Amino acid sequence: MNTPNWSYFFARVNIKAGPQDIMDMFLVPEKLESWFLSEADFFPSDHPTQARKKNEKIQTGDTYEWRWHGYERSVVEKGLILEIAEPNLLRFIFNKDNQVTLKILPYKDQQILELKQENILTDEQSKMNFYVGCSSGWMFYFNNLKSVMEGGIDLRNKDVDLQSILISK
Secondary structure (H helix, E strand, C coil): CCCCCCCEEEEEEEECCCHHHHHHHHHCHHHHCCCCCCEEEEECCCCCCCCCCCCCCCCCCCEEEEECCCCCCCCCEEEEEEEEECCCEEEEEECCCEEEEEEEEEECCEEEEEEEEECCCCCHHHHHHHHHHHHHHHHHHHHHHHHHHHHCCCCCCCCCCCCCCCCCC
16 A cells, blocks of 8 residues: 655546636636635735726736635635636645646646646645545535536535534544
8 A cells, every 4th residue: 555645636527618718717706715715815025905896807916815505604714816818727725735727728628727736745734634624625615616617507615603514423
């Protein structure tokens, strides 16, 4: 049995949509909120206190504040957009030091959305929180993105009072 390299993981999903349509689901805050977040605010480097409009595409160098459905408003993830190369690549900082790279790869009449999260610390808490927790989280949200784009059904729990519905703690 192979021991995983706890410092990174991959997540992938196939989606029947064009690469730019998929990329826009990450680059336009209102679209990101349609399948992933309850609130996605992006701040340009030249105006760090003024959030971009919800229908405005984000840019390299933007910082972000993300909030999720099912969690108190005080739970916020902050990060930095490192690189955007439309329509196939997005890189950003996640969980303080983790780097996330999204790639969109063509496959027949669909696209493969691939995520690599790396720079994960390898202490026991980081293995559980970032390797196990983030990899299962990304797979859920990737499947939700597929569901929203291909069928219009949002699978997220939006009730803060309902915790640990899909997995138990």
